[in-house]
Amino acid sequence: MGGFSLLAFVKPKGIVDAVLHGGVSTGCAIIFAGPVVRYFNALPDDWEFQMMAGFLIGFCAWFLMSAIANFFIKNEGKDILEVAAETKTRVKKVRKA
Numbered sequence: 001m002g003g004f005s006l007l008a009f010v011k012p013k014g015i016v017d018a019v020l021h022g023g024v025s026t027g028c029a030i031i032f033a034g035p036v037v038r039y040f041n042a043l044p045d046d047w048e049f050q051m052m053a054g055f056l057i058g059f060c061a062w063f064l065m066s067a068i069a070n071f072f073i074k075n076e077g078k079d080i081l082e083v084a085a086e087t088k089t090r091v092k093k094v095r096k097a
Helices: 002-006 015-039 045-073 080-096
Strands: none
Touching: 015 045
16 A cells, blocks of 8 residues: 555556556555554554555555665676675764764
8 A cells, every 4th residue: 555655656667667666555554554553553444544554554664665775776787795895884874974
């Protein structure tokens, strides 16, 4: 739900991108909405809370998948050791701040 609602604001690169993002975010929402509802001690048949949890989970799944894809696209031609060294320096800079 969250991933498909983002399609109105973020234009996908193609039909495959839209189906992939929408499918993964919807799948994550279906899988994880029930445990999230139980964690917050809500009633399992409270469809409004499940819908909200599914929306948030789908949104987070969309963001995480996009962040990982952008990382791989940015580091496409590099060796794994170069990527690891660059990541270590960035983590050190963040920890110092």
